[in-house]
Amino acid sequence: xxxxxxxxxxxxxxxxxxxxxxxxxxxxxxxxxxxxxxxxxxxxxxxxxxxxxxxxxxxxxxxxxxxxxxxxxxxxxxxxxxxxxxxxxxxxxxxxxxxxxxxxxxxxxxxxxxxxxxxxxxxxxxxxxxxxxxxxxxxxxxxxxxxxxxxxxxxxxxxxxxxxxxxxxxxxxxxxxxxxxxxxxxxxxxxxxxxxxxxxxxxxxxxxxxxxxxxxxxxxxxxxxxxxxxxxxxxxxxxxxxxxxxxxxxxxxxxxxxxxxxxxxxxxxxxxxxxxxxxxxxxxxxxxxxxxxxxxxxxxxxxxxxxxx
Ligand code: NAD
Ligand code: KPL
Numbered sequence: 505x506x507x508x509x510x511x512x513x514x515x516x517x518x519x520x521x522x523x524x525x526x527x528x529x530x531x532x533x534x535x536x537x538x539x540x541x542x543x544x545x546x547x548x549x550x551x552x553x554x555x556x557x558x559x560x561x562x563x564x565x566x567x568x569x570x571x572x573x574x575x576x577x578x579x580x581x582x583x584x585x586x587x588x589x590x591x592x593x594x595x596x597x598x599x600x601x602x603x604x605x606x607x608x609x610x611x612x613x614x615x616x617x618x619x620x621x622x623x624x625x626x627x628x629x630x631x632x633x634x635x636x637x638x639x640x641x642x643x644x645x646x647x648x649x650x651x652x653x654x655x656x657x658x659x660x661x662x663x664x665x666x667x668x669x670x671x672x673x674x675x676x677x678x679x680x681x682x683x684x685x686x687x688x689x690x691x692x693x694x695x696x697x698x699x700x701x702x703x704x705x706x707x708x709x710x711x712x713x714x715x716x717x718x719x720x721x722x723x724x725x726x727x728x729x730x731x732x733x734x735x736x737x738x739x740x741x742x743x744x745x746x747x748x749x750x751x752x753x754x755x756x757x758x759x760x761x762x763x764x765x766x767x768x769x770x771x772x773x774x775x776x777x778x779x780x781x782x783x784x785x786x787x788x789x790x791x792x793x794x795x796x797x798x799x800x801x802x803x804x805x806x807x808x809x810x811x812x813x
Contacts, residue, residue: 522585523647532675559649588617614775658685700761711755733789
């Protein structure tokens with residue numbers, strides 16, 4: 505690649521985070537293509553006049569070029585911004601378009617989907633991202649930037665940062681390269697497992713968990729044991745305190761899983777609590793509280809007509 509700054513970004517998944525990344529890169533003059541499922545979605549996109557992005561009360565419509573999954577254009581750099589449960593299948597549908605050595609950036613929450621994608625793509629460089637930025641869709645192809653956050657990027661196979669990261673700085677995307685992205689992802693996973701399922705089961709905002717400190721603390725103890733058994737001791741340092749801090753700092757918010765359930769959307773449970781319970785079992789680590797929590801959550805989801813995976 506002669507000029508890495510001008511490498512075309514293909515963005516798979518024009519939802520909340522995909523739009524957040526696409527609009528910032530596009531506004532910074534980077535070449536961007538959205539990949540939509542099919543001709544019908546492409547037609548709807550054109551009828552809407554592009555992507556609408558709102559931040560700090562300002563609304564902007566951007567006509568970012570878009571194409572379908574089966575467009576023949578080769579892909580050098582792919583940002584996968586689908587939900588964890590859609591990522592593997594979505595990437596499989598563009599796999600033949602990836603050039604050898606293509607970079608594939610995976611924005612999924614939790615763990616498990618990134619590894620599944622990476623296994624399918626031995627010739628690509630897979631970069632995992634742990635994001636705390638917040639965005640939501642207020643309409644089809646219309647996204648609101650809800651919360652400032654941060655992105656940690658890293659490659660589980662290679663610690664050297666790619667040379668084009670300043671493209672993110674230019675696009676005002678806050679990031680840091682980390683040589684231990686798995687630790688970051690495990691840590692976020694643990695935080696999400698300690699908070700999100702309880703907010704769903706008790707139908708409450710994060711702050712209401714302050715009154716359930718013992719339940720949260722017992723879960724944290726078990727999470728610490730599981731993460732250590734899985735070779736992630738550093739991801740457990742100060743976990744209890746951070747969980748308490750996050751509950752306090754986000755007291756007025758509903759967790760992302762609560763929002764999914766409230767809006768009748770499938771959750772990413774398999775990549776959060778499901779991943780942790782399976783990892784515990786594989787490492788012969790007892791996790792009775794987490795397993796019970798998972799069963800209760802699956803039953804709760806079923807009662808709302810939502811899948812338990
Ligand atoms: P989203 O549902 O808003 O967007 C996903 C998009 O992917 C949708 O537009 C969907 O139609 C599209 N998609 C799915 N399968 C596809 C396919 N085969 N081909 C083309 N498009 C396909 O999801 P999101 O909120 O942007 O979340 C993406 C990931 O980022 C999740 O893992 C989520 O947990 C994580 N995350 C989100 C936020 C946030 O604030 N939204 C914050 C941190 C992390
Ligand atoms: O990331 C979160 C979420 O809601 O998904 C927090 C705020 C940390 C709660 O787990």
